[in-house]
Amino acid sequence: MSDKSLAVVLLSGGLDSATSAAIAASQGYELIALSFSYGQLHQKELKSAQIIAKELDINSHHIVNVDISQWGGSSLTDKSLAIPLSGVNPYQIPSTYVPGRNTVFIALALSLAEAKGAKAIYLGINMIDYSGYPDCRSEYLKTYQDLAKLSSKAGIEGNAPQLIAPLIKKNKVDIIKEAVKLGVPIEKTWSCYQGGHEACGLCDSCRIRDQALIEAGYPFLVTTKGKEIYNLNR
Incomplete structure (x- = not known):
């Protein structure tokens, strides 16, 4: 049995969650990964999560x-809704927002953490580039931490897991640099919102990721379609 403290890491298969997990490992935790099949159309991210875990x-x-x-409400889960492809609009919440997703995921992570005695839950959420x-x-996150202290036996006993979001205030360029430093296999992560075999280069997630890869000095990691789009828009 390892002497390391346990941490649950929410692992979607994307760049941010993989980097968050790598940070947790670099800080000495033994990791338990938690991923979700929530009806997302881009199921390929789960394959990436399995690869990243290994x-x-x-x-x-x-x-x-x-x-x-089952109840729709997001273009990531409902085929009748279009995924935005025209560029990021910073003034409105896009249709890719999934109602209640993180609230559900963190609740289940808290359950897993309490059952296993984990000291922390690492999340890849980010408030700048999303x-x-x-x-x-x-x-x-702060409010959810307060709930964690009230909603469980571990919390009542003063042992609620810490909700840690190491990337929450970092921009995507800095996240990429951190990923490279920690040896995260960026090319094996999946960020595209569409369910194809190749990243589309047009959805918000692809645009943010590809532009940041270019700015960080790693244009060779941009998807094939992303390279075509970038070259056309120069």
Whole structure:
């Protein structure tokens, strides 16, 4: 049995969650990965999560089916809604926002953490480069931490896991630099919102990621379609 403290890491398969997990590992935690099949159209991210877990030597990886797509409300789960492809609009929350997603995910992470005696839960949420999602803000996380202290046996006993979002105030360029420093296999992560075999280069997530890769000095990691779009727009 390892003497290391345990941490649960929410691992979507994307760049931010992979980097957050790598930070947790660098801080000495033994990791338990938690991923969700929530009815997302871009199921390929779960394959990336499995690959990333192996790359980071995470031996315990739970993939939980919690199908919140049944009631729709997001273009990530509802085929009748279009995923925005025209560029990031910083003044409105896009249709890719999934109602209640992080609230559900963190609740299940708290359950897993309490059952396993984990000291921390690491999340890849980010309030700068995401599209104004309400459940990616510092205020949201602080309030959820307060709930964690009240809602469980561990919390009542003063042992509530710490909710840690190491990237919450970092921009995407800094996240990429941190990922490179920690040896995260960026090319094996999946950020595209669309469910194809190749990243589209047009959705908000692809645009933010590709532009940051270029600015950080890693244009060779941009997807093929992203390179075409970038070259056309120069």
